[in-house]
Amino acid sequence: MPREHAFAPHRLGPVLVIVVLALVALLALRGPAWWQRVYYPLRYEDSIAQSAERFDVDPYLVAALINAESGFDEEEVSSAGAVGLMQLLPSTAAEIAVAVGIDGDIDTERLKDPEINIVLGTRHLADLLARYEHTRTALAAYNAGGGNVDSWLEQSGDSSVGTTLPFPETEAYVERVLSEVDRYRELYPDAF
Numbered sequence: 001m002p003r004e005h006a007f008a009p010h011r012l013g014p015v016l017v018i019v020v021l022a023l024v025a026l027l028a029l030r031g032p033a034w035w036q037r038v039y040y041p042l043r044y045e046d047s048i049a050q051s052a053e054r055f056d057v058d059p060y061l062v063a064a065l066i067n068a069e070s071g072f073d074e075e076e077v078s079s080a081g082a083v084g085l086m087q088l089l090p091s092t093a094a095e096i097a098v099a100v101g102i103d104g105d106i107d108t109e110r111l112k113d114p115e116i117n118i119v120l121g122t123r124h125l126a127d128l129l130a131r132y133e134h135t136r137t138a139l140a141a142y143n144a145g146g147g148n149v150d151s152w153l154e155q156s157g158d159s160s161v162g163t164t165l166p167f168p169e170t171e172a173y174v175e176r177v178l179s180e181v182d183r184y185r186e187l188y189p190d191a192f
Helices: 009-030 033-039 045-055 059-070 090-100 114-132 135-144 146-156 168-187
Strands: none
Touching (some): 033 168, 045 059, 059 114, 114 135, 135 168
């Protein structure tokens, strides 16, 4: 039986796919700024800036959180029922709406309104930052819920979550948001 050539098309195909994907990933991380902005979009700057100032939160943190939660897709609805740019559950959003003075029902459609979602999500983040004091812990609570984080803190006896979280998804989420804050500062230095 003749031996196949090392450069046979069925062998080169997967290698080429891997090379192209690696190149795209490299460009997303360290390519030209215009290319990186495709992966790190920024919209609703005025709403982010106003809400961040109102609730004393870093606007770049809000932008990074929005990108991690929804990729700036205001129509996003998760399988858990979280809605909009900042992926808020309607029940959580309704409680926050009362606190910030937004009247009317807060339903799924209303949470798709970028301005409402950003105000409510930024206030929620501000509340978590005040409650937990550490950004890493507040982000873990934003993703996994305050009850889970309280349980983790109680078990560890610490006031903040460590570098390893019990939920791998939450750990990846926290790391992503924290790294994207710096990326947003680099790519959009004059946005806020």
